[in-house]
Amino acid sequence: MAAPLTFAIPKGRILDEALPVMARAGLVPEEAFHDKGNRSLTFGTTRDDLRIIRVRAFDVATFVAHGAAQAGIVGSDVIEEFDYSDLYAPVDLDIGHCRLSLAAPANVTERQAGASHMRVATKYPNLTRRWFESKGVQAECVKLNGAMEIAPALGLARQIVDLVSTGRTLIENGLEERETIMQVSARLIVNRAALKTDPRVGEIVESFRAVAAEAEPA
Ligand SMILES: Nc1ncnc2c1ncn2[C@@H]1O[C@H](COP(=O)(O)OP(=O)(O)OP(=O)(O)O)[C@@H](O)[C@H]1O
Numbered sequence: 097m098a099a100p101l102t103f104a105i106p107k108g109r110i111l112d113e114a115l116p117v118m119a120r121a122g123l124v125p126e127e128a129f130h131d132k133g134n135r136s137l138t139f140g141t142t143r144d145d146l147r148i149i150r151v152r153a154f155d156v157a158t159f160v161a162h163g164a165a166q167a168g169i170v171g172s173d174v175i176e177e178f179d180y181s182d183l184y185a186p187v188d189l190d191i192g193h194c195r196l197s198l199a200a201p202a203n204v205t206e207r208q209a210g211a212s213h214m215r216v217a218t219k220y221p222n223l224t225r226r227w228f229e230s231k232g233v234q235a236e237c238v239k240l241n242g243a244m245e246i247a248p249a250l251g252l253a254r255q256i257v258d259l260v261s262t263g264r265t266l267i268e269n270g271l272e273e274r275e276t277i278m279q280v281s282a283r284l285i286v287n288r289a290a291l292k293t294d295p296r297v298g299e300i301v302e303s304f305r306a307v308a309a310e311a312e313p314a
Protein backbone atom coordinates (compact mmCIF):
# COMPACT_ATOMS: atom_id res chain seq x y z
CA MET A 97 0.00 0.00 0.00
CA ALA A 98 1.16 3.57 -0.70
CA ALA A 99 2.51 5.63 2.23
CA PRO A 100 -0.30 7.28 4.22
CA LEU A 101 -1.21 10.84 3.37
CA THR A 102 -0.86 13.49 6.08
CA PHE A 103 -3.53 16.18 6.45
CA ALA A 104 -2.60 19.17 8.67
CA ILE A 105 -5.15 21.22 10.60
CA PRO A 106 -4.77 24.10 13.08
CA LYS A 107 -5.43 23.20 16.67
CA GLY A 108 -7.34 26.34 17.65
CA ARG A 109 -10.44 28.25 16.65
CA ILE A 110 -10.82 27.08 13.03
CA LEU A 111 -11.07 23.48 14.17
CA ASP A 112 -14.76 23.47 15.21
CA GLU A 113 -15.81 24.83 11.83
CA ALA A 114 -13.34 22.68 9.89
CA LEU A 115 -14.38 19.29 11.29
CA PRO A 116 -17.90 19.21 9.73
CA VAL A 117 -16.47 20.33 6.36
CA MET A 118 -13.82 17.63 6.56
CA ALA A 119 -16.46 15.02 7.45
CA ARG A 120 -18.50 15.96 4.37
CA ALA A 121 -15.32 15.50 2.31
CA GLY A 122 -14.82 12.02 3.85
CA LEU A 123 -12.11 12.89 6.41
CA VAL A 124 -13.21 11.75 9.85
CA PRO A 125 -10.67 11.58 12.71
CA GLU A 126 -10.58 8.66 15.12
CA GLU A 127 -12.39 9.02 18.49
CA ALA A 128 -9.16 9.79 20.38
CA PHE A 129 -8.93 13.08 18.46
CA HIS A 130 -11.86 14.46 20.50
CA ASP A 131 -10.38 13.47 23.87
CA LYS A 132 -9.23 16.80 25.37
CA GLY A 133 -6.67 15.04 27.59
CA ASN A 134 -4.95 13.37 24.63
CA ARG A 135 -1.54 14.95 23.96
CA SER A 136 -0.87 13.10 20.72
CA LEU A 137 -0.32 15.28 17.65
CA THR A 138 -1.05 12.58 15.08
CA PHE A 139 -4.38 10.82 14.68
CA GLY A 140 -5.76 8.11 12.48
CA THR A 141 -8.94 8.60 10.48
CA THR A 142 -11.66 6.34 9.14
CA ARG A 143 -9.41 6.02 6.06
CA ASP A 144 -6.47 3.62 6.44
CA ASP A 145 -4.35 5.71 4.10
CA LEU A 146 -4.83 9.10 5.77
CA ARG A 147 -3.75 10.58 9.10
CA ILE A 148 -4.33 13.99 10.62
CA ILE A 149 -1.78 16.18 12.39
CA ARG A 150 -2.89 19.00 14.68
CA VAL A 151 -0.38 21.86 14.72
CA ARG A 152 -0.28 25.66 15.03
CA ALA A 153 -1.90 27.57 12.19
CA PHE A 154 1.36 29.01 10.80
CA ASP A 155 2.95 25.57 10.93
CA VAL A 156 0.15 24.02 8.85
CA ALA A 157 1.39 26.09 5.89
CA THR A 158 5.02 25.18 6.59
CA PHE A 159 4.37 21.43 6.84
CA VAL A 160 2.39 21.44 3.58
CA ALA A 161 4.77 23.74 1.68
CA HIS A 162 7.68 21.41 2.49
CA GLY A 163 5.71 18.29 1.57
CA ALA A 164 5.85 16.91 5.13
CA ALA A 165 2.06 17.00 4.94
CA GLN A 166 0.38 16.72 1.54
CA ALA A 167 -2.73 18.76 2.36
CA GLY A 168 -4.35 20.80 5.09
CA ILE A 169 -6.65 23.63 6.11
CA VAL A 170 -5.45 27.12 7.00
CA GLY A 171 -6.56 30.76 6.93
CA SER A 172 -5.81 32.88 3.86
CA ASP A 173 -3.99 35.27 6.22
CA VAL A 174 -1.34 32.61 6.84
CA ILE A 175 -1.13 31.67 3.14
CA GLU A 176 -0.53 35.31 2.15
CA GLU A 177 1.99 35.89 4.94
CA PHE A 178 4.27 33.07 3.76
CA ASP A 179 3.52 33.24 0.04
CA TYR A 180 5.14 29.79 -0.41
CA SER A 181 5.50 28.91 -4.10
CA ASP A 182 5.01 25.19 -3.36
CA LEU A 183 1.64 25.78 -1.76
CA TYR A 184 -1.58 25.69 -3.79
CA ALA A 185 -4.87 26.82 -2.22
CA PRO A 186 -7.56 25.58 -4.62
CA VAL A 187 -10.71 25.69 -2.43
CA ASP A 188 -12.21 28.47 -0.31
CA LEU A 189 -14.05 26.62 2.49
CA ASP A 190 -16.19 29.61 3.51
CA ILE A 191 -15.28 29.19 7.21
CA GLY A 192 -13.00 31.12 9.59
CA HIS A 193 -14.18 34.48 8.29
CA CYS A 194 -12.44 37.55 9.65
CA ARG A 195 -10.36 40.42 8.27
CA LEU A 196 -6.81 41.66 8.65
CA SER A 197 -6.82 45.32 9.62
CA LEU A 198 -4.63 48.21 10.58
CA ALA A 199 -5.61 49.65 13.97
CA ALA A 200 -4.39 52.44 16.20
CA PRO A 201 -5.33 54.10 19.49
CA ALA A 202 -8.06 56.70 19.17
CA ASN A 203 -5.60 59.47 20.12
CA VAL A 204 -3.17 58.66 17.28
CA THR A 205 -4.02 61.04 14.46
CA GLU A 206 -4.17 60.05 10.80
CA ARG A 207 -1.09 62.22 10.23
CA GLN A 208 0.96 60.51 12.92
CA ALA A 209 -0.32 57.14 11.75
CA GLY A 210 0.52 57.97 8.13
CA ALA A 211 4.09 59.20 8.69
CA SER A 212 6.60 58.15 6.03
CA HIS A 213 8.30 55.74 8.43
CA MET A 214 6.41 53.88 11.09
CA ARG A 215 6.61 51.02 13.52
CA VAL A 216 3.85 48.41 13.47
CA ALA A 217 3.37 45.47 15.83
CA THR A 218 2.05 42.38 14.06
CA LYS A 219 2.06 38.63 13.67
CA TYR A 220 2.15 39.27 9.88
CA PRO A 221 5.38 41.22 9.13
CA ASN A 222 5.64 40.20 5.45
CA LEU A 223 2.04 40.99 4.59
CA THR A 224 2.22 44.25 6.53
CA ARG A 225 5.47 45.37 4.89
CA ARG A 226 4.08 44.54 1.43
CA TRP A 227 0.84 46.43 2.10
CA PHE A 228 2.65 49.55 3.33
CA GLU A 229 5.11 49.35 0.43
CA SER A 230 2.18 49.39 -2.01
CA LYS A 231 1.29 52.76 -0.44
CA GLY A 232 4.86 54.02 -0.68
CA VAL A 233 5.42 53.81 3.08
CA GLN A 234 8.31 52.05 4.76
CA ALA A 235 7.07 50.07 7.78
CA GLU A 236 9.28 48.66 10.48
CA CYS A 237 7.47 45.59 11.81
CA VAL A 238 7.84 44.29 15.34
CA LYS A 239 6.88 40.62 15.25
CA LEU A 240 4.57 39.42 18.02
CA ASN A 241 2.88 36.05 18.30
CA GLY A 242 -0.37 37.21 19.90
CA ALA A 243 -1.93 39.94 22.03
CA MET A 244 -0.84 42.63 19.54
CA GLU A 245 -3.55 44.88 20.99
CA ILE A 246 -1.48 45.81 24.04
CA ALA A 247 1.55 47.00 22.03
CA PRO A 248 0.43 50.64 21.44
CA ALA A 249 -0.43 51.29 25.11
CA LEU A 250 3.04 50.09 26.10
CA GLY A 251 4.83 52.17 23.47
CA LEU A 252 6.10 49.20 21.47
CA ALA A 253 4.49 50.50 18.27
CA ARG A 254 1.97 53.21 17.41
CA GLN A 255 -0.13 50.90 15.26
CA ILE A 256 -0.94 47.22 14.92
CA VAL A 257 -1.97 44.91 12.10
CA ASP A 258 -4.14 42.08 13.39
CA LEU A 259 -7.19 39.95 12.72
CA VAL A 260 -10.58 41.43 13.51
CA SER A 261 -13.88 39.61 13.69
CA THR A 262 -16.43 41.23 16.01
CA GLY A 263 -14.07 44.15 16.77
CA ARG A 264 -14.47 43.56 20.51
CA THR A 265 -10.77 42.97 21.21
CA LEU A 266 -9.87 46.29 19.57
CA ILE A 267 -12.53 48.25 21.45
CA GLU A 268 -11.70 46.70 24.81
CA ASN A 269 -8.08 47.71 24.33
CA GLY A 270 -8.82 51.30 23.28
CA LEU A 271 -8.04 50.82 19.58
CA GLU A 272 -9.83 51.88 16.40
CA GLU A 273 -9.90 49.94 13.15
CA ARG A 274 -8.40 52.24 10.50
CA GLU A 275 -8.15 50.21 7.27
CA THR A 276 -8.97 46.71 6.09
CA ILE A 277 -5.94 45.06 4.51
CA MET A 278 -7.61 41.80 3.45
CA GLN A 279 -10.70 39.68 3.98
CA VAL A 280 -9.78 36.28 5.42
CA SER A 281 -11.34 32.81 5.17
CA ALA A 282 -9.98 29.29 5.55
CA ARG A 283 -8.75 27.38 2.49
CA LEU A 284 -7.89 23.82 1.56
CA ILE A 285 -4.17 23.81 0.77
CA VAL A 286 -2.08 21.15 -0.97
CA ASN A 287 1.56 20.66 -1.78
CA ARG A 288 1.99 21.26 -5.54
CA ALA A 289 4.45 18.39 -6.09
CA ALA A 290 2.23 15.95 -4.18
CA LEU A 291 -0.75 17.06 -6.27
CA LYS A 292 1.21 16.17 -9.44
CA THR A 293 2.55 12.83 -8.24
CA ASP A 294 -0.14 11.35 -5.98
CA PRO A 295 -3.65 10.94 -7.42
CA ARG A 296 -5.09 10.75 -3.88
CA VAL A 297 -4.22 14.43 -3.37
CA GLY A 298 -6.24 15.38 -6.46
CA GLU A 299 -9.13 13.29 -5.13
CA ILE A 300 -9.01 15.22 -1.85
CA VAL A 301 -9.17 18.50 -3.78
CA GLU A 302 -12.19 17.24 -5.74
CA SER A 303 -13.97 16.11 -2.53
CA PHE A 304 -13.53 19.53 -0.92
CA ARG A 305 -14.54 21.28 -4.17
CA ALA A 306 -17.77 19.28 -4.17
CA VAL A 307 -18.46 20.18 -0.52
CA ALA A 308 -17.80 23.88 -1.19
CA ALA A 309 -20.05 23.82 -4.28
CA GLU A 310 -22.88 22.15 -2.28
CA ALA A 311 -22.65 24.91 0.33
CA GLU A 312 -22.96 27.72 -2.24
CA PRO A 313 -26.38 29.37 -2.42
CA ALA A 314 -28.28 28.33 -5.56
N1 LIG B 1 -11.37 36.41 15.57
C1 LIG B 1 -11.35 35.52 14.57
N2 LIG B 1 -12.48 35.19 13.96
C2 LIG B 1 -12.47 34.28 12.96
N3 LIG B 1 -11.36 33.66 12.50
C3 LIG B 1 -10.23 33.97 13.09
C4 LIG B 1 -10.18 34.90 14.15
N4 LIG B 1 -8.92 34.99 14.57
C5 LIG B 1 -8.23 34.13 13.79
N5 LIG B 1 -9.02 33.54 12.88
C6 LIG B 1 -8.59 32.57 11.86
O1 LIG B 1 -8.13 31.46 12.58
C7 LIG B 1 -6.77 31.22 12.29
C8 LIG B 1 -6.10 30.75 13.53
O2 LIG B 1 -6.55 29.47 13.64
P1 LIG B 1 -6.41 28.67 14.97
O3 LIG B 1 -6.78 29.59 16.11
O4 LIG B 1 -7.16 27.41 14.76
O5 LIG B 1 -4.86 28.39 14.98
P2 LIG B 1 -3.88 28.24 16.17
O6 LIG B 1 -2.90 27.23 15.72
O7 LIG B 1 -4.60 28.01 17.46
O8 LIG B 1 -3.25 29.69 16.17
P3 LIG B 1 -2.04 30.19 17.02
O9 LIG B 1 -0.84 29.99 16.17
O10 LIG B 1 -2.42 31.64 17.19
O11 LIG B 1 -2.02 29.40 18.30
C9 LIG B 1 -6.22 32.52 11.78
O12 LIG B 1 -5.09 32.30 10.97
C10 LIG B 1 -7.42 33.08 11.03
O13 LIG B 1 -7.45 32.56 9.72
Ligand SMILES: O=P(O)(O)OC[C@H]1O[C@H](OP(=O)(O)OP(=O)(O)O)[C@H](O)[C@@H]1O
Nearest residue numbers: 242243258259260261262263264265266
Ligand atom coordinates in the same frame (compact mmCIF):
# COMPACT_ATOMS: atom_id res chain seq x y z
O1 LIG C 1 -12.54 41.06 16.69
P1 LIG C 1 -12.62 39.96 17.70
O2 LIG C 1 -13.87 39.13 17.56
O3 LIG C 1 -12.43 40.45 19.09
O4 LIG C 1 -11.44 38.91 17.37
C1 LIG C 1 -10.12 39.37 17.18
C2 LIG C 1 -9.16 38.59 18.02
O5 LIG C 1 -9.19 37.20 17.64
C3 LIG C 1 -7.86 36.77 17.37
O6 LIG C 1 -7.18 36.38 18.51
P2 LIG C 1 -7.32 34.98 19.20
O7 LIG C 1 -8.54 34.97 20.06
O8 LIG C 1 -7.27 33.90 18.16
O9 LIG C 1 -6.03 34.94 20.14
P3 LIG C 1 -4.50 35.25 19.85
O10 LIG C 1 -4.28 36.68 20.27
O11 LIG C 1 -3.78 34.27 20.70
O12 LIG C 1 -4.21 35.04 18.39
C4 LIG C 1 -7.18 38.04 16.86
O13 LIG C 1 -5.77 37.95 16.95
C5 LIG C 1 -7.77 39.12 17.73
O14 LIG C 1 -7.04 39.31 18.91
